[in-house]
Amino acid sequence: MKEVRFCIDNMTCQACSSGIERSLKRKPYCENIEVSLINKRAKLTYDEQKASIDDIFAFIEKMGYKPYFDTDSQSLKSPTPKTSHKSFLASFNELDEKLLPPTLRLILSIIFTLFVLTLSWGEMFFHISLPHTLSYYLQLFGALVVMHMGRAFYFRGYKSLFALNPNMDTLIAVGTTSAFLYSLKGIFDTHGHFYFDSVCVIITLVSIGKTIENLCKKDAKDSASLLLEINQKSMIKLSPQDSQNSLEDLSWLDSAMQTQIIAQDVKQGDYLKVLPGEMVMVDSLIIQGRSSIEQSAISGEALPILKQAGDTLLSGSINLESPLVIKAQKNAKESTLAEILTLVQNAQDSKAPISTLADKIAGIFVPLVIGLALCAGIYWWIAQDFVFALDIFIATLVISCPCALGLATPMAILYAQAKSNKMGLFFKDAKSLEMLRKVTHIVFDKTGTLSDGLEISSIVCLDDSTNPQKLFEVAYNLESSSTHIIAHAFKNHPFAKDIDAKPVEEFQNIVGYGIHGVIDGTKYIMGNAEILPPLLQSQIPTNTDETGKMNIYIATESTLLGIFHLVDYIKPNVATTLQTLQSQGIGISIISGDNATNTQKIARKLNIDHFIANAKPQDKMQALEDLKKQGHYVLMVGDGINDAPALAKADISMAFVTNNDIAHHSADIIIYNNDIKVIYNAYRLSQATIKNIKGNLFWAFGYNIVFIPIAMGALNTWGIKLEPMFCALAMSFSSISVLLNASRLKKFKIL
Numbered sequence: 001m002k003e004v005r006f007c008i009d010n011m012t013c014q015a016c017s018s019g020i021e022r023s024l025k026r027k028p029y030c031e032n033i034e035v036s037l038i039n040k041r042a043k044l045t046y047d048e049q050k051a052s053i054d055d056i057f058a059f060i061e062k063m064g065y066k067p068y069f070d071t072d073s074q075s076l077k078s079p080t081p082k083t084s085h086k087s088f089l090a091s092f093n094e095l096d097e098k099l100l101p102p103t104l105r106l107i108l109s110i111i112f113t114l115f116v117l118t119l120s121w122g123e124m125f126f127h128i129s130l131p132h133t134l135s136y137y138l139q140l141f142g143a144l145v146v147m148h149m150g151r152a153f154y155f156r157g158y159k160s161l162f163a164l165n166p167n168m169d170t171l172i173a174v175g176t177t178s179a180f181l182y183s184l185k186g187i188f189d190t191h192g193h194f195y196f197d198s199v200c201v202i203i204t205l206v207s208i209g210k211t212i213e214n215l216c217k218k219d220a221k222d223s224a225s226l227l228l229e230i231n232q233k234s235m236i237k238l239s240p241q242d243s244q245n246s247l248e249d250l251s252w253l254d255s256a257m258q259t260q261i262i263a264q265d266v267k268q269g270d271y272l273k274v275l276p277g278e279m280v281m282v283d284s285l286i287i288q289g290r291s292s293i294e295q296s297a298i299s300g301e302a303l304p305i306l307k308q309a310g311d312t313l314l315s316g317s318i319n320l321e322s323p324l325v326i327k328a329q330k331n332a333k334e335s336t337l338a339e340i341l342t343l344v345q346n347a348q349d350s351k352a353p354i355s356t357l358a359d360k361i362a363g364i365f366v367p368l369v370i371g372l373a374l375c376a377g378i379y380w381w382i383a384q385d386f387v388f389a390l391d392i393f394i395a396t397l398v399i400s401c402p403c404a405l406g407l408a409t410p411m412a413i414l415y416a417q418a419k420s421n422k423m424g425l426f427f428k429d430a431k432s433l434e435m436l437r438k439v440t441h442i443v444f445d446k447t448g449t450l451s452d453g454l455e456i457s458s459i460v461c462l463d464d465s466t467n468p469q470k471l472f473e474v475a476y477n478l479e480s481s482s483t484h485i486i487a488h489a490f491k492n493h494p495f496a497k498d499i500d501a502k503p504v505e506e507f508q509n510i511v512g513y514g515i516h517g518v519i520d521g522t523k524y525i526m527g528n529a530e531i532l533p534p535l536l537q538s539q540i541p542t543n544t545d546e547t548g549k550m551n552i553y554i555a556t557e558s559t560l561l562g563i564f565h566l567v568d569y570i571k572p573n574v575a576t577t578l579q580t581l582q583s584q585g586i587g588i589s590i591i592s593g594d595n596a597t598n599t600q601k602i603a604r605k606l607n608i609d610h611f612i613a614n615a616k617p618q619d620k621m622q623a624l625e626d627l628k629k630q631g632h633y634v635l636m637v638g639d640g641i642n643d644a645p646a647l648a649k650a651d652i653s654m655a656f657v658t659n660n661d662i663a664h665h666s667a668d669i670i671i672y673n674n675d676i677k678v679i680y681n682a683y684r685l686s687q688a689t690i691k692n693i694k695g696n697l698f699w700a701f702g703y704n705i706v707f708i709p710i711a712m713g714a715l716n717t718w719g720i721k722l723e724p725m726f727c728a729l730a731m732s733f734s735s736i737s738v739l740l741n742a743s744r745l746k747k748f749k750i751l
Helices: 014-025 053-062 088-099 102-126 132-149 151-162 168-187 196-224 250-255 336-349 353-383 386-399 402-422 430-438 446-450 468-479 485-491 494-498 574-583 596-605 617-629 644-649 677-711 724-747
Strands: 002-009 030-036 041-046 066-068 234-239 257-262 271-274 284-288 290-294 305-308 324-328 425-427 441-444 451-461 505-510 514-519 522-527 550-556 560-570 587-591 610-612 634-638 652-656 669-671
Touching: 002 053, 014 030, 014 053, 014 353, 014 402, 030 336, 041 053, 041 336, 053 066, 102 132, 102 196, 132 151, 132 168, 132 196, 151 168, 168 196, 168 353, 168 386, 196 386, 196 402, 196 724, 250 284, 336 402, 336 425, 353 386, 353 402, 353 430, 353 677, 386 677, 386 724, 402 425, 402 430, 402 677, 402 724, 425 430, 425 677, 430 652, 430 677, 441 446, 441 617, 446 451, 446 560, 446 587, 446 596, 451 468, 451 485, 468 485, 468 494, 468 514, 468 522, 468 550, 468 560, 560 596, 574 587, 574 677, 587 596, 587 617, 596 610, 610 617, 617 634, 617 644, 634 644, 644 652, 669 677, 677 724
Parallel strands: 441 587, 441 634, 587 610, 634 652, 652 669
Antiparallel strands: 002 041, 002 066, 030 041, 234 257, 234 271, 271 324, 284 324, 290 305, 425 669, 451 560, 505 514, 514 522, 522 550, 550 560
16 A cells, blocks of 8 residues: 555535545545645555556546645656647636736626626616616626636536536536526527626625635645745855865865755755854754854744854754854754654644544535525426526525535644644644543653753762763763663763763663663663662662662673762743643643652652652553543653653653654654643643634534525515525625634634
8 A cells, every 4th residue: 555645726615625535435446535625635545556646646637626746745746647738728728827817817807797786786776777788798798707707616616516526616606607597598588687797796706705715724824834934945055175175174164165055955964054044954063153043933932042063953943143054963854844844734634533524514515505406496486486496596506605614624723733833832633633632631751841851960989990980981972872861961961071982882772771882892781770680789889879869870791880860850830830730620640760759759849649650661551551441531741752652552642852853753742842831732722722613613504504594595485585696795704704713713822
């Protein structure tokens, strides 16, 4: 099976996307298909032995849509066209689109609609009277112009109808075509009833509504994809003037040759220059310079951070003050920014479970409406007359709105993503955003999650042949191969400045215990007491423990060399955030690999009754399983490094990350902001989003349930009848009301 992602044009409503999904799911070669109406993208898993991507694209094209691969895709190319020449219709369409861009089409539609309305209602309101024949032909001309401006409705609508996948365009096309054809009867009947004004108003109002809808979609997509708005597509690459110069001898930088290269072409090891105001496009190490750096695009924290030579820079950071010379640590396609962009795109393309109902209804909505319109039209033709019946038929088609149903969920999700991204929080899919509100119990890893990292408070030497500096040097070299939070404590220690770096052979990370490695032919063991052989465990002095501190032991295979005492500090806002979560009825637990004394100390400070110390990965998984058996919906929050099994086991999971490769994390939600308040804000955002979606669905369903029967003539006995022009206005307003309601999430307050 192969998974592909591609774009689909010409989708206008939920009936389009759900129709494509439904049709492809019936194919034996298709295992899974998700189509996003807002992003106009599809994710498909198919059997290459049974069908090719050309076959799939051809099938989608028969349904009236235009599939293609994104031009940014490097791994896939669009199918080769079957013919090299363009058809007359394709050439005409291309020329027409160049001469009449969307804005000009809308302006001309409005002008000619007002022209037709003036002719149609001139005698009644403006006392303008023209000969009947002249008025007729002028209205016919105006209607034809407006219909040409909205011809996409007819091409898409009838193509979808003939493919047995009718959509909103089909409703508009059938309704206005019926009105137009009946109006042509005026050629033979000078007293015929004209619908040219209705045709023009319907097409123009729907076009205005779709324009507003597209603007709202763009606003939501731009907000949710703020990181995609990269203001620099190229970077300055520095190269030696003399090719004989060694790159490691940095004296050549002062006279380096500068060339502009595309950011995507940056390779690991390249030297680059970043000017003030420019964005760092790859994860890098500062070689020269000192400047304030803004990381709001990544962490959501607006306050700049001072960075200098030796510090790392995450891609997506912005240089604010002085030029910097940096060395790329990753390729552009593997950098933090690229990974986050992938997260954002995947989240936008995914569907929340709550959208299932709207999808199912959209699948039958348009055929049902066409059936209801035909039934109502036939009934009133028999009960009253053809003109009245035609009014009812057109009104029923035009007032029905599958768009509102289709926009209810994805628009709210997009605006919610925009808010979450501003917090430095990224959902891997829409399901995570929806399900977070269901959490009843949160399990926290302690170190690096509730605490603000580790520091070495003291070094105890237990062997006469060593001293603190030598002991630290061995430990530093061992930890340099690890990404665990303990490794950062060694890298940030003052002794680290004068280290003689040595290669570590046969390095092994034993999750939950510690590390092994060989330096200069000697095998070292480093970690908690349980990693030591029984003989060395018995050598641990009883008087070296310090209350509330973590003990890390270092030894050879035969000798216990020393102990590092590490202390951790509680992050700001932790106590108040946990108290707020508990006030919402959410249970809190700490599960830590640290010793019982230190874990209990932190738990008491935070007023948490339930904690587990000395926990190995399997212990954390068992604790989560026990909570789930008790009926809890469990959120696991960890540092995303050694908590992968527990993160995967939880109902939903979050991981705090800094410089680590987020592609390797098992969490559903990735947090780049170090402020723990983001957890409570994310929980509130999930609640607000689902509330907003339910409101959208209520109005979308309510609109159709109320207005479709009225349009069918249910209240005609009381003299209430909906004109087709009013129905076009109401249909557009229903979509706009859903969009406006979804946009209220932009006002969500981050605490």
